[in-house]
Amino acid sequence: MSYYTSLTGLKNAQTELNVIAHNIANAETTGFKKSDTAFADIVSSSVITDPALTVGIGSRVSKINQEFSLGPIEQTGSALDLALDGEGFFTVRNPQSGQTEYTRAGGFTVDGQGFLKNAQNARLQVFPVNNGVVDTASLQSVQIPATNAAGSAYASVVVNSDGHVVATYDDGSNAELGVVAVANFIAPDGLKQMGSATWQSTGKSGMATYGQPGTGVLGGLMSGSLERSNVDIAEELVELISAQRYFQANAKAIDTATQISQTVINLRN
Structure with missing residues (x-):
């Protein structure tokens, strides 16, 4: 014994x-x-x-x-480095598998097709904006048009503290591309670890609920910063x-x- x-x-x-x-x-x-x-x-x-x-x-x-x-927040100065200063996860979609994943690692870049993606090529998900109204009932991958309606070339993109993704063009005009969708869970410790600091929802975690950064219990968005390991x-x-x-x-x-x-x-x- x-x-x-x-x-x-x-x-x-x-x-x-x-x-x-x-x-x-x-x-x-x-x-x-x-x-x-x-x-x-x-x-x-x-x-x-x-x-x-x-x-x-x-x-x-x-x-x-x-x-x-929450892990320490490190300022990087890069416009597409994002961090959440409270609860919630960035929502990304794997273009190969089509699976929705969640992450606290907010380092994004623009690929050749204009999509905002992370290091694993998963695309950042946003709420579409129609005539100034944010549609929180649907998600889509944010894609930057190479030119605007006037034919001016894309110059840069920023993400505001309220989650609005805004592209700027050579003629000085701006185009709003969506609002970053932040996911939250009843039991986040039930999320399935997928590696590369990403998770998927399970029966134990419950289904994701979505909202805009800084609303309810969701953390505010900090542009130009990354959350380090806790x-x-x-x-x-x-x-x-x-x-x-x-x-x-x-x-x-x-x-x-x-x-x-x-x-x-x-x-x-």
Whole structure:
């Protein structure tokens, strides 16, 4: 029994070390959210077991929690670097798979077709604007026309603090292309991690609800800035030392159980 109990501890310690290593490896990943490991005990009992004599048989990983606290905001000066200073996620769509994904990494660029995309080529989603009215019931990829109605060439694009995407042309005219759509979830820790600091909705997270930046509980939009990882290196190193001690203690318990078993075998011989 002691072997199995300590073995569960070793496995759990390895899982915790893996989570901590993943956090540390992504300490410089834009928009990354750290995780932590939660454990629960395992108890062996039956309906006739005396509660005073119940013996535990180890531990298990009950959950690996994602922590969506705000990371430090870094100013970059780039007009298409975006950060949210509160709750919510940027909404992007993968042009190959057509899947909708969510991210806190707001580094966008303009591709050859005029779409605003991130490093994974997923296109930023916005609410269309019709005659000055924002249509929050639909989403579309924001695309910058190469020329305006007068034939002037595209010059630059900016995203205002209220999420409005505005393109400027050589003749000095502006064209509003949409409003950045910010998604929120009832249970964001239920989102499925897809890598590259992106997530997809699941049954545990609930369906996304959308709104404009700065409305309700949604964070305001900061142009020219990026949200860094929320990993605290000092905290992770302390957790790493604790996990190592946890692993060593369980390994020592197995070693002690082995010595006791060997002693009993020698007595019988």
